[in-house]
Amino acid sequence: MSSFYNGNIKLSIFGQSHSPAIGVVIDGIPAGEKFDEAALKEFVARRSASNNSLGTQRKEPDEIEILAGVANGNFCGAPFAAIIRNTNVKPGDYSEFSHKPRPGHADYTASVKYNGANDFSGGGHISGRLTAPLCIAGGIFKQLLEARGIYIGAHHERIGNITDTRFDPVNITKDTLDNLHRGELTTTDTDSQDKMRALIEAVRADKDSIGGVIECAALGVMPGLGEPMLDGLENRISRLIFAIPGVKGLEFGAGFDAALLRGSENNDPFTYKNGRVVTLTNNHGGILGGISSGMPIIFRTAFKPTPSIFKQQDTVDLLTKENTTLTIKGRHDPCIAVRALPCVEAAAAIALYDALLDNAKNNI
Numbered sequence: 001m002s003s004f005y006n007g008n009i010k011l012s013i014f015g016q017s018h019s020p021a022i023g024v025v026i027d028g029i030p031a032g033e034k035f036d037e038a039a040l041k042e043f044v045a046r047r048s049a050s051n052n053s054l055g056t057q058r059k060e061p062d063e064i065e066i067l068a069g070v071a072n073g074n075f076c077g078a079p080f081a082a083i084i085r086n087t088n089v090k091p092g093d094y095s096e097f098s099h100k101p102r103p104g105h106a107d108y109t110a111s112v113k114y115n116g117a118n119d120f121s122g123g124g125h126i127s128g129r130l131t132a133p134l135c136i137a138g139g140i141f142k143q144l145l146e147a148r149g150i151y152i153g154a155h156h157e158r159i160g161n162i163t164d165t166r167f168d169p170v171n172i173t174k175d176t177l178d179n180l181h182r183g184e185l186t187t188t189d190t191d192s193q194d195k196m197r198a199l200i201e202a203v204r205a206d207k208d209s210i211g212g213v214i215e216c217a218a219l220g221v222m223p224g225l226g227e228p229m230l231d232g233l234e235n236r237i238s239r240l241i242f243a244i245p246g247v248k249g250l251e252f253g254a255g256f257d258a259a260l261l262r263g264s265e266n267n268d269p270f271t272y273k274n275g276r277v278v279t280l281t282n283n284h285g286g287i288l289g290g291i292s293s294g295m296p297i298i299f300r301t302a303f304k305p306t307p308s309i310f311k312q313q314d315t316v317d318l319l320t321k322e323n324t325t326l327t328i329k330g331r332h333d334p335c336i337a338v339r340a341l342p343c344v345e346a347a348a349a350i351a352l353y354d355a356l357l358d359n360a361k362n363n364i
Contacts, residue, residue, distance in 0.1 A: 003125070005240070008357035009350065011137055015086075016119045017127035023083035024133035026069070026140070028357070031077030033144055035070050043139035046342040047131060054184050054200050054338045061087065062132055080140070084132050099318045100326045104307025111318065128245045128336065131343040138346020141353040150220040150352065152345050153177030155186045157215035157300060159196040159335060160203075164188050167217050169253065169282035169298045174219060186341055204334035207310035212337025214344045215300045218352060221286065223277070223294035225355050232290020233297075233355060240347035241301055246336040249302035253285025268295075297352075301344050308332035 005011040008028055015022030041064055048062045062084050069080030098120045101107035106126045110118040118124055142152060151174050157164050164187040167176065180186050187193040203210045226233030238250055258266050261283075268279035279295055286297035308328050317324045333339060 005350070005354075007236070007354040009141075009354045011350065013130055013133045013137075015083075015130065015133070016121070016124040017129040018086060018121040018124075019119070021083040021085045022130060022133050023067075023081065024136050025079055025081045026137055027079040029069070029075045029077075029080055029140070029144075031075060033075045034147065035073060035075055035140070036143055037064075037066070037070075039143060040064065040136065040139045043142065043342060043346075044132065044135045047135050047339045054197065054333075054335065064136060082133070082136050084136075086129070096326060100315050100324060101318070102307060102326070102328060103313050103315060104304070108318075123245075126245065128333075128340075131244055131340070131346075134243065134350075135342050135346045138342075138349045141349040142345065145349055145353055145356075148220075148356070150218060151177055152216065152218045152348050152352070153180060154214050154216040154341050154345050155180055155188055156193075156196060156212060156337060156341065158213035159185075159337060160199050160210045160212070162192060162195045162199055164192040164196075167215060167296075167298060169285070169296060170280070172217050172219065172296050172298075177217070177219070185338060200335050200338065209306035209309050209332075209334050209336075211303050211305040212335055213300050213302050214337055214341050215298070216344050216348055218286070218297040218348055221292045221294070221297055221352065223292055225292040225352075225359065226287065226290050227358070228290045233287050233292055233351070234290060234299075236351040236355060237297075237299065237348055240351050241299075241344065244301075244340060244343045244347060246303045246306070246340065247301055248304045250299060252287060252297075252299045254283040255285075255300060258283060297348075299348075301340075303335075303337040303340055306333050306336050 003013050010027040012025045044062060044064060065083050067081040067083065069075060069078050097107050101111065105123060107120055110124070110126055145152065155164060157166055180188060181190050181193055183193070185193050185196055200210060234252055241247055241250055254261070254266060266283050268281045268283055270277055270279055277294065279293065282295045282298065284293065285299060286293055286295040308330065310328060312325050312327045315324060315326050316322070
């Protein structure tokens with residue numbers, strides 16, 4: 001089932017972009033864990049366009065309605081369920097796309113897959129709107145990880161050709177994450193943030209869009225977490241990262257740059273520091289053989305430009321079977337990466353907490 005994550009945690013995301021509501025069901029949260037509803041709402045609000053002038057004009061309050069799974073401020077052992085109601089829907093903006101697929105979108109592939117029965121309004125279930133319930137799940141597991149001394153944070157490492165300073169893969173600390181310049185964009189320095197904003201505004205004025213890269217770090221992950229081969233830590237993180245619409249690339253540590261290095265340059269020498277084994281460099285991004293090394297887990301996610309642009313584009317008419325053109329209307333982000341940052345953190349949190357539960361099972 002494509003909308004179901006079946007690990008130690010059972011997670012199901014449901015709804016469509018313009019359906020009455022979207023939501024998530026989570027089974028497997030240990031009973032008795034503390035729950036901070038206000039902190040969860042604050043985290044989910046970070047992806048909302050209502051708080052970001054660089055995003056779509058579709059403004060939704062994204063108010064979380066918790067239906068089950070919590071009692072007296074704790075998770076109670078029952079499946080957790082929550083919804084967000086869609087309150088600003090305009091399905092009429094998408095009527096043309098039922099037979100004129102938008103370039104770069106899943107309109108055509110979904111039509112083939114579901115024999116034309118798919119909901120094409122806003123992309124239906126294949127929509128960035130569904131990252132809101134993903135953030136509900138991730139926000140919960142971020143809380144549970146932080147209670148265990150594991151912290152996750154991210155910044156906009158690149159928007160178009162504008163770059164931010166990358167994390168120091170060896171010396172990054174919780175203070176580094178706490179002191180990120182947070183706003184509509186999140187960066188390690190303010191100069192790059194101003195330049196990124198100017199670029200996004202420029203491409204929006206040109207009726208176009210731009211891509212970006214988000215760099216994410218997880219600190220405090222103990223060595224030995226994860227499995228080799230098909231259930232490695234990179235595998236788990238990757239599966240959840242690629243659930244975010246618009247993701248087209250993912251690299252850990254040195255990533256693709258490692259292909260340019262010799263082994264003597266890429267290998268991370270081991271040493272003892274304060275009685276624990278560490279590496280002097282971190283080209284491996286905190287994971288070796290699918291298993292955490294105890295170094296910071298570092299990865300970068302590449303997002304394509306938003307395919308919904310307001311320039312005229314070539315397409316086909318599936319009814320007349322002729323070539324044609326279309327001009328997209330509606331409300332769209334000029335840069336997917338802007339509001340995707342908490343989604344990346346959420347995906348990492350789900351994967352890491354799920355991997356932690358492996359250790360709990362093995363210690364029974």
